[in-house]
Amino acid sequence: MSTLSPSRPTPLAPTGDPVPVELAVVDGISEGYPPETFLTVNVHRPDGGVKLYYAWTAGGKPLGDRIDQLAVASGLDAADWLHIGDRQKDVFHRGRIKVEAYALRPILADVQGGERSPEQRRAGLHRVVAAAAESPRQRPPKSHLAWLGFGPALVQLRP
Template sequence: MPASDVLAHPSHTEHPTGPSEINLAVLDSITSMHRPEMFLWINRRRPDGSVKIWYAWTEGGEPLGNRVDELALTRGLDAADWLHIADLHQRTSVRGHFETWAYPLRPVLAEVQGTERAPESRRDGLRRLLVKAGEVTGTSPRTTAPRWLGFGPHLVLHK
């Protein structure tokens, strides 16, 4: 399935009409290189140092990602668990200015169904980060991890 059929991106775009034709061609090519049931987080490094992010799912990835997320939320998994499980399965590739983080969703589902959770050291690190962010921004620090971040379009695109 071409990326242009399933490609999603945050509210900011390069042009009012969305990604350029050149970017769409590159994104289609990147998506076609991955097997079914994958969630792709595609970063394009810009000359000014910023990063443009797109999300894509290969064939079967959208419903499977949503299933992973429903189960994770039902089981009470949070952002610390998401970071840990994502790190276990992330495959990184680079093509020019594009860096792709690919997540095979079957193994991610197995982790969510099983007992894999973030270790306490990772939870403590996330708590320290949230406290520091509160100090820097002058807001009340968050003492618990945010909710599961998502592997499916329902959570990823509708935060």
């Protein structure tokens, strides 16, 4: 019979805090993806809330930051980010978890190749932002809808 030593903490001991378990799940999910992948992991909680985690596989952080530098220097914006991301995104659900995986090499190729959002989609995004600005509960939108980022330098600035 084995017993735990009192001086050794029990991994993932029950605390009522779901974050350590969620982080372990995100790490496990990340291990299933190839290098140079950016992941957004949405964990839908039983209380109706959602916790969003960002993760990068090996080489993903520097490549994501490089993509962002090129995109911003090229004048790409949020509409372009949505369009390019949708072209390269793989989505799957596992129970209450939604994962969006972005292969960064093809995104880099799109940014370098001058891929842009169709004007109809860009106009639609501007209409949505303008409507949100009219709501008294919303803060005024930025005059320019900036590129949202695939690397940690920009992604971690998101609200």
